Amino acid sequence: MSNAAMWIALIVFSLLLVYLGYLGNRSTSNTMEDFVLGSRKLNKLPAFFTVTATLFSAFSYFGITGQFYTNGIGAWIQVATTAAVGPIIYFAGTRIWLVARRYGLVNITEYLSDRYASRAVGLVAGLIVIVALVPYMGAQFRGSGLTLEAVTEGGIPYWAGAVFLAVVVTLYVMSGGFRSVVWTDVVQGAMMYVLLAVAMLILVFTQTGGFTELMDTVGEQSELLSNPGGDGLFSLQYLVSVLVIFAAAHFTMPQLQQRWMAARSHSTLKFIAISLPVGTALVYICCFYIAMVGVATRPGFPNPESIYPAMIMEVLPQWLLLLAILAIIAATGSTANSIVLTLSSIVAKEHVRPVMERRGSTGAALDRSLTLTTRVMLPLLVGGGLLVAFFGPQSIIGIIVAITWPAVFLIFPTLLAGLYWRRATAAGAVVSMVVSEVLFISLDQGWLPVPLGGWHPAMLAAVVGVLLLVVVSLATRPPAREHVDRHFALFEEPATTGARS
Amino acid sequence: MHRTIALILGVLLAALMVYPWPEHTPEPIILGVIPAPLFAWIVWVAAFIAYVAWICYRWDPYAAIVQRFVDEQAGRSGGQEVQR
Structure with missing residues (x-):
């Protein structure tokens, strides 16, 4: 051309x-x-x-x-x-x-x-x-x-x-x-x-x-x-x-x-x-x-x-x-x-x-x-x-592009917990994201030789991330109730909301 | 009731996707242009879209919440903006 x-x-x-x-x-x-x-x-x-x-x-x-x-x-x-x-x-x-x-x-x-x-x-x-x-x-x-x-x-x-x-x-x-x-x-x-x-x-x-x-x-x-x-x-x-x-x-x-x-x-x-x-x-x-x-x-x-x-x-x-x-x-x-x-x-x-x-x-x-x-x-x-x-x-770009979607997927549990679970805490969210990302990269790059039986490494990392999110959240103090209400009151019946506030 | 139907249908459709039918044969070639398994997956996507449409428009569990929010916003902004 x-x-x-x-x-x-x-x-x-x-x-x-x-x-x-x-x-x-x-x-x-x-x-x-x-x-x-x-x-x-x-x-x-x-x-x-x-x-x-x-x-x-x-x-x-x-x-x-x-x-x-x-x-x-x-x-x-x-x-x-x-x-x-x-x-x-x-x-x-x-x-x-x-x-x-x-x-x-x-x-x-x-x-x-x-x-x-x-x-x-x-x-x-x-x-x-x-x-x-x-x-x-x-x-x-x-x-x-x-x-x-x-x-x-x-x-x-x-x-x-x-x-x-x-x-x-x-x-x-x-x-x-x-x-x-x-x-x-x-x-x-x-x-x-x-x-x-x-x-x-x-x-x-x-x-x-x-x-x-x-x-x-x-x-x-x-x-x-x-x-x-x-x-x-x-x-x-x-x-x-x-x-x-x-x-x-x-x-x-x-x-x-x-x-x-x-x-x-x-x-x-x-x-x-x-x-x-x-x-x-x-x-x-x-x-x-x-x-x-x-x-x-x-x-x-x-x-x-x-x-x-x-x-x-x-x-x-x-x-x-x-x-x-x-x-x-x-x-x-x-x-x-x-x-x-x-x-x-x-x-x-x-x-x-x-x-x-x-x-x-x-x-x-x-x-x-x-x-x-x-x-x-x-x-x-x-x-x-x-x-x-x-x-x-090129090899490094290739790796990062290949892991972009799984890496973003590992934020999903934190996002979903924020939307649906009042008890989710910042400590739980941070630990979940950091550990699951590190675990995923380690599995994906073969630094951690764990047999995955055909499953994508991000699946195991996500399971670990969800467990950590739950355990650490339950072990730490959640944000003030009034703050969490800002996010959840929208989805509750007005009578319930009134009772809470 | 809606919740149970949505859950059962969702699991059923997901299972059909990851355990596709028919397996290991391209036959028949539908109208001479689409192999049967691809046709089945196109039908699956159509069924799933219908399922999502049923959630969005027939069940619509957030309808009341959204309406309340829209009314509230309209009240704040003097009756303008915010569509449902």
């Missing part, structure tokens, strides 16, 4: 995103609630696109296609995890939606600090998500750099592709915060769905003659088309582990949490719970057929995760390839933008606010200062992501 065409497409695309950022800026005020959550006015359709665009990075659908190619239809388990998060969004999500609205909370760590009446809980949770998500964001910039370098055969160097995405994301997120993120996600999400579907149809019909012919060809390798899948990967333990870990992690992931908190109404929250698996299923169906085209036409492909970009580069006409590449860049951008906004708000609320409060800043002035801090933190965190993309050894 010619460099000039790619650069022109990138510039036009980035101008569109920055313009959407500018539109977001026009209706954004200098309050945290507005900059970080769009004043909690997220409607249904934008919610669908921003949630799914945030969830799926380019790596996701490269990885999904690669897994279908290698292991067959067992990869569908991930669609089940997004369906299984539905009841969690309804029950736990409604609680956090109400509490966050009542007390003006804008992210998960602020909720945890408030609920447990302890800065330590928010700090530990914040540290875990920052360590897990900055490399995850860096991986998006790396993806942009590698993709553009590959399709232009080095015409756009790796560093330019990575910096391009980082600068564009920073510009539009700084400009309009959450509103800009949502509107660019609508465009980027729509591109992702449409171009993935178009690419799938073109690949199926030009490479194999149609769906029936494709199934006839692949049917000879029946293991890939049979439940639970090939290579013995999808054992019962694996399927249960993935179902539990990812359903809980989808709910806990801080950038997705902000979308539950930002829902305009309870009806929007319910819509998200129902529409999320629909969007996921659409992506997975496309990836399944794309992978099967790969199986039929390119057996033994050395790097299955590259099968999708490799095929579209050979098959799509240039103008459509250009759009497909933009869709890949859009998918990386729509994941990075949400992460950086969420992390900035966490740093402002958990790390900067206490300092400002000690200096006597309060009320609207404090809120304005925190909004400014969130804006200033955006390029700094993006810079951190770029450093990871340039200097992080």
Whole structure:
């Protein structure tokens, strides 16, 4: 592909995103609630696109296609995890939606600090998500750099592709915060769905003659088309582990949490719970057929995760390839933008606010200062992501990206206990998170040689975390009853609430 | 009653997901385009979405709490904002 065409497409695309950022800026005020959550006015359709665009990075659908190619239809388990998060969004999500609205909370760590009446809980949770998500964001910039370098055969160097995405994301997120993120996600999400579907149809019909012919060809390798899948990967333990870990992690992931908190109404929250698996299923169906085209036409492909970009580069006409590449860049951008906004708000609320409060800043002035801090933190965190993309050894980035979701999953027991168990204490929460994370990393890296019998190491770590949360909570003093009532009175009958107060 | 039904249905659906049927055969290929196991999993997702919709719209155990909160917020803000 010619460099000039790619650069022109990138510039036009980035101008569109920055313009959407500018539109977001026009209706954004200098309050945290507005900059970080769009004043909690997220409607249904934008919610669908921003949630799914945030969830799926380019790596996701490269990885999904690669897994279908290698292991067959067992990869569908991930669609089940997004369906299984539905009841969690309804029950736990409604609680956090109400509490966050009542007390003006804008992210998960602020909720945890408030609920447990302890800065330590928010700090530990914040540290875990920052360590897990900055490399995850860096991986998006790396993806942009590698993709553009590959399709232009080095015409756009790796560093330019990575910096391009980082600068564009920073510009539009700084400009309009959450509103800009949502509107660019609508465009980027729509591109992702449409171009993935178009690419799938073109690949199926030009490479194999149609769906029936494709199934006839692949049917000879029946293991890939049979439940639970090939290579013995999808054992019962694996399927249960993935179902539990990812359903809980989808709910806990801080950038997705902000979308539950930002829902305009309870009806929007319910819509998200129902529409999320629909969007996921659409992506997975496309990836399944794309992978099967790969199986039929390119057996033994050395790097299955590259099968999708490799095929579209050979098959799509240039103008459509250009759009497909933009869709890949859009998918990386729509994941990075949400992460950086969420992390900035966490740093402002958990790390900067206490300092400002000690200096006597309060009320609207404090809120304005925190909004400014969130804006200033955006390029700094993006810079951190770029450093990871340039200097992080690929093996280490690979490990961190692989453990991001399980690491966030291990915050889930603390979050759930905060929402449902009055007796949960800050000491229990901190011990649970720290010990389960350390145990998980030790098991995952093989530093602790414990036979797991096919279970994911995060499952054992979570069991230990829950036990510690219960035992330490029962052994320590809970926050004052009046404080805990702030969180639970909302969910009790008015008569009961009156009796308590 | 609703709680018991929701629990039983949830456990049943989760079990069907992790112990998928039919196993170890791609046959039949439904309409020549979808292998039976994938079709079964698509039906599973549709069933689970129906289950979540039943929780959200038919049972809706948080309806009264949300309504009370919305009324309270509307009272505070002079009858504006906050939709259910």
